[in-house]
Amino acid sequence: MSLPTTSDDDAAVVIRDVEHHYGTRRALAGVSFSVQHGEIFGLLGPNGGGKSTLFRLMATLLPVQSGTVEILGCDVGLHQAAVRSRIGVTFQSPSLDGKLTVAENLRHQAHLYGLYGIRARQRIVELTEHFGLSGHFQQRVDTLSGGLKRRVEIAKSLLHSPSLLLLDEPSTGLDPGARRVLWDHLQQLRDVQQVTILVTTHLMDEAEHCGRLAILDRGRLVTMGAPEALRQSVGGDCLRIRAPHPEELATRISDKFGLTSKLVDRELRIEHEAGHEVLRDLVVAFPEISSVVLSKPTLEDVFIAQTGHRFEEDSEEAQ
């Protein structure tokens, strides 16, 4: 599938024809896209979709097997050290040492990035103040709440002032309040410091925060665009219909109204400009319908429209 990519000259991240295999299992099947400087970009996909592999390639943890990955103008295969010193990485599972205090964790991190002495201290104080962690400075990380830990994690990845921040599933394990605070921080980071932010997520509401999204499924890039534009691409409204014999009903709907429907998970889906009118007609014409849900298209509808299957479906077997 050829997808429009923006000019690569000013891109913070350029992914070109990247394929990746774990043994015989194919995790990425030729993915290409680019992320512009100052963007908040999301990689959305179900587990096993390939986003974690892509994340690890960008974070320099995995060798690039095929294709190219360029971060801030550097090829990750050739210039690992240069890439590493310019990106901040926040992992899904915390990379903090729980036995150490917040201050100790940050100090060690500063040293790993060549920051020490007064400069390191200043930077640590700045970041802990910014992330509201000053009161927890001498507290052991094990004793912090999930939300605070994630903030320490992000503060840690920003110590060396990277131009690109990579976050793997940043909202996982956070309550709604902590998620909101986290996204406020990320947005501020982009607005004030022009840090380019790339997140992977399998959560639709998290994806809504991104300026642009790339949707991955079974190692392929399914579609890409701003969340709003993606939703609009689906069309006006979404109808989800349940009935005892959905296959048969699909044929009859097609015969009577000329509407095409998709069968997804024992449910018929119809996209239509005037959903409310179709709903009325269907219910009158086919009394066996047990339920109809009318909604504006969500990102999940975008995913289904593009892939023909539900988002949560484990794509492991497909691989």
Next chain:
Amino acid sequence: MSANASDARGLAGVSAAPGLWLPVFTLAQRELTRFFRQRTRVVGALGQPILFWILFGAGLNGSFRGPADMSYQEYFFPGVAVMILMFTAIFSTISIIEDRREGFLQGVLVAPIPRASLVLGKVLGGTILAVLQSMLFLLVGPALAFVGLAPELHTGLTWQNALPVIGFLALVGFSLTALGYLIAWPMDSTHGFHAIMSVFLMPMWLLSGSFFPPGESGWLSWVIRLNPLTYGVAGLRRIMTANPAAVQSLPPWWLCLTVTVAAAAVYIGIAIWMTGRRSVLNAR
């Protein structure tokens, strides 16, 4: 950072290349901090060898005929010091598996540090702990005589040879920690490490001349001769002995030093090579 928008874009300039030693220092320091916060590790690495020394010493002393009429406790003394080095090395390198599982390691792997820094930081941290514990035993061991748990000893440790002893303990400790590192690195569970410990590391110690003197002939004497740790134990005996007659049959000092340095170099070389490979292992 709202206060510091100024360092916004050109922040790449804030951090410099960390070089080799700053990361080594910081990672080694972390090992020490963690160790002293987990008291049980101190007990595990120091308590068991001391118990061994007291119990085996008391049990085997009667039937032991060592070189130059030394008591079994005296013979076993440097062996226990090496056992403590080995145990501490094992406990500190096993933490690599925990670091990997808990996520700390991935943060280090994406840092712009030479992979050698990661290995050296871990190994030096472990070595310092091993030497500290081993020295503690060398000082405390003879004191046990005062409470009746050991006979009066001539350990051979004096003010004059304290520095060479510490230096050689550090060398053997470094070598054992590097060996522990390269065993722990590819493992994803501590169970695997325990298995290796029982079938490989413990026999390696048992067959190093720590526990009983190597015989003159037979397959066992060959195993002992081929075991690099034999030369670590023999070297320690040579530096520490109060009685030159007791170490006459041991390998010469130059051989002890050469084999121990070579073993350390090989282990650390393999450890750095393994760590430098980017594989799925690192991305777990």
